[in-house]
Amino acid sequence: MNKEPAHPPLSGEELGLLAKASMVIQERRDAGLEGLVGGLDSVILATETGNLVPAVFExxxxxxxxxxxxxxxxxxxxxxxxxxGSASVIVRSRAGEGNPFSQVNRARLSGSLPNTRIETFVFTTPNLGKYVEIQKGRCVRFLTDSPLESASCSFIQTVPSPFTGNSLGFIEWKTGKKSYVPHGGTVISPDLIKPASAHLGNIAGLDHAATRVRAQDRSSAILEFLNLTNYHYDFGVYVKSLNSITSVARREGENFAMVFTSGITPFPGNGELGPTEKFIRNYGTRVHHMAFRTERIEATVDSLKKDGMEFLLDIVGSEQEGLKQIFSGPSPHTLIVNEYIQRYGDFDGFFTRSNVEKLTEATGRQ
Structure with missing residues (x-):
């Protein structure tokens, strides 16, 4: 009971990706990178200046x-x-020019929010200097020549990926008390109060985040992520009827997973495209949703609806299948969809194919 259904026989493409992923992991070991990247520390979510406070309150x-x-x-x-028990979410807005993500933010329906996206996934490291030295020797490019230093931490991030538009950041904490305030920064008193809604206690930390990538870039995006972290490629769920693949990368002992969703074949140009390629055409390659672990999902979703949240579909899945999931509508302030996900019992899979199909189809309603 609560076991992930057996996967169908692997395609030649999937077998090839698994072989390449194994090679990347071996190259990581040979380079001395194993153990230098830990779990997800934080996510940096950028907004337009006028949307910062509404995005945080949301x-x-x-x-x-x-x-x-x-x-x-x-x-x-x-x-x-x-x-x-969760990675932090850092919501920020820029006041100045020179946004390194501006190019990847330009798409048909995102042009009015040129500075808005989840920009960076930040992972811990016990030795940032060593990590940067090794990766520079492997031609990895960073936004700064050297790590940025503050009283609490050292930090650096890569240039935006040509495949995902995301950057990966790496942080080494110097003290037990974490503070993200950079050198020269000014601490301010937060001017927002969290609602005292009881149902919010059912919503826990980040379970996964899913990035939409082009069909032709799927393997490159996954292998790039493996090259930069200590994650491994787990599996892909193919939904041929929707021209979509959902791929999962995980790290042993880590709650957070990185998900990549792509088309199976590239956008054909004749209007007959699946929801994943349609999303990319409209919004570009970017993170589509953040998923939050949730208890009492039916009651929680009912309360969220009463509080004004809209959803793209009804709850999918069942306790017998091992999990239930639902997508909210996209935020007008961040373009991000919230997923609420409840896992049950001894479920040892990450997704079920039926859930993936229904959730992917719902993306087309955005």
Whole structure:
């Protein structure tokens, strides 16, 4: 009971990706990178200046996250939202020019929000200097020549990926008390209060995030992520009727998974495209949703609806299958969809094919 159905025989493409992923992992070991990247520390979510406060309040209103810190630095204002047992979400807006993500943010329906996207997934490292030295020797490019230093941490991030538009950041904490305030930053008193809604206690930390990538870039996006982290490629769920593949990368002992959703074949140009390729045409390659672990999902979703949240579909899945999931509508402030996911019992899979198909189909309603 609660076992993931057996996967169908692997295609030649899938076998090839698994072989390449094994090679990448061996290259990581040979380079001395094993053990240098830990779990997900935080996610950096950028908004337009006028949407910063509404975006933060939306997360306070619809997730279990609470404000831990707020600050100004030279070119941005940021709020740090956190929850025990979860990666933090850093919501920021830039005041200055020179956004390195501006090029990847331009698409048919995202042009009005040129600075808005989940930009960076930040992972811990016990030795940032060693990590940077090794990766520079492997031709990895970073946004700064050397790590940025503050009283609490050292931090660096890669240039945006040509395959996903995402950056990966790496942080080494110097002290037991974490503070994301950069050197020269000014701490401010948060001016927002989290609603006291009882159902928010059912919503826990980040379970996974899913990035939409082009069909022809699927393997490159996954292998790039493996090259930069200590994750491994797990499996892909093919939904041929929707021209879609959902691929999962995980790290042993880590709750957070990275998901990549792509077309099976590239956008054909004749209007007959699946929801994944349609999303990319409209919004570009970007993170589509953040998923939050949720208890009492039916009651929680009912309460979220009463509080004004709209959803793209009804709850899919069952306790017998091992999990239930649902997508919210996209946020007008961040373009991000919230997924709420409840896992049951001894379920040892990550997704079920039937859930993936229904959720992928719902993406076409955005």
């Amino acid at each position: 997360l306070l209103r619809y997730t279990g996250l609470a404000i831990h810190e707020a600050f100004f630095d030279a070119d941005s204002q940021s709020y740090v939202l956190g929850l025990a």
